Amino acid sequence: MTLYSETPAPTGRDPRPASLVEQAVQRLAANIVAGLYAGTTLPTQDELAREFDVSRTVMREALSMLVSRGMLDVRTKTGTRARPMREWQVINRDVVEWRFLRTPDDAFMRDVIEFRTEIEVRAARLAAERGTPEELVAIRAAFDAFRQYKFGDPEFFEMDEQLHAAILKASHNRFFDQMAPIVRAALGLVAKAERAAPALGDEVIELHRRVVVAIEARDPVAAEATMRALLAHTATDVEYLITQK
Structure with missing residues (x-):
């Protein structure tokens, strides 16, 4: 699948710099869309925090935001997994923009x-x-x-x-x-x-x-x-x- 980057849609977002949580959310979402975690569990919260150079608290909040959007499934014994795109919330500005990061099906x-x-x-x-x-x-x-x-x-x-x-x-x-x-x-x-x-x-x-x-x-x-x-x-x-x- 080709990355959908040729004609990015204007976002109309607040021009203020994104917070650390927002930055972490965007990076995680991009990784999920790119299929980086397909078929496997995500790294642990501590591992992701180190990889993204943020605190554990920031990473926990970022993961929670993606869970609330239907993009991640968290289970005690099996860890955190990316959910299929068809199960993501559609009526959500962020999810829609992430869904179009690559040409949809x-x-x-x-x-x-x-x-x-x-x-x-x-x-x-x-x-x-x-x-x-x-x-x-x-x-x-x-x-x-x-x-x-x-x-x-x-x-x-x-x-x-x-x-x-x-x-x-x-x-x-x-x-x-x-x-x-x-x-x-x-x-x-x-x-x-x-x-x-x-x-x-x-x-x-x-x-x-x-x-x-x-x-x-x-x-x-x-x-x-x-x-x-x-x-x-x-x-x-x-x-x-x-x-x-």
């Missing part, structure tokens, strides 16, 4: 597209119905920034994420708004597909424009239909990526 990629279709089509409709004037201005501003970049530029995909996040926010559904990390990770995956086959992305800007215009026109039916068309295009891109693996 075919079923997972299709699951993400189906999830996005269910969430974002409805969110576009609600944004047309509920979005405040200020939120519609933010959606338009995000689109205007998005179309200023050439297809394939890193900023193009970053602005794409911001546009989708603005639509989710304008839906005024707290659950939809919380789905932004999954959308961001999925867009990173699609960016990889579109860079591999730029011809598939010729309609991307026009489809986004139609979504924005429909939301601005307060036309929920058109907003829903155009977002569905956009995500159907996305599904085509992902299927292309799957065939190229």
Whole structure:
């Protein structure tokens, strides 16, 4: 499996330096995703603390965080083992980003597209119905920034994420708004597909424009239909990526 590092998704995280616990969590997660502990138990807590040059307390907390995310299984007699990816918590910003550190399996990629279709089509409709004037201005501003970049530029995909996040926010559904990390990770995956086959992305800007215009026109039916068309295009891109693996 190829490491998914060509087009990292923008994280939108707090720019403050990560704590020692956060750093340990990130390193452990990267090791798990890379398969370093596959088929075997993790080193002991003391061994990991020495390897990562942190205190035992820091390492214990880092391991606990990964256990809570469903990534590790701790048993008294058999030690700590990495759990299969299919058992990890999906609705978690960190887990989603870690899951996309390498190209996911075919079923997972299709699951993400189906999830996005269910969430974002409805969110576009609600944004047309509920979005405040200020939120519609933010959606338009995000689109205007998005179309200023050439297809394939890193900023193009970053602005794409911001546009989708603005639509989710304008839906005024707290659950939809919380789905932004999954959308961001999925867009990173699609960016990889579109860079591999730029011809598939010729309609991307026009489809986004139609979504924005429909939301601005307060036309929920058109907003829903155009977002569905956009995500159907996305599904085509992902299927292309799957065939190229």
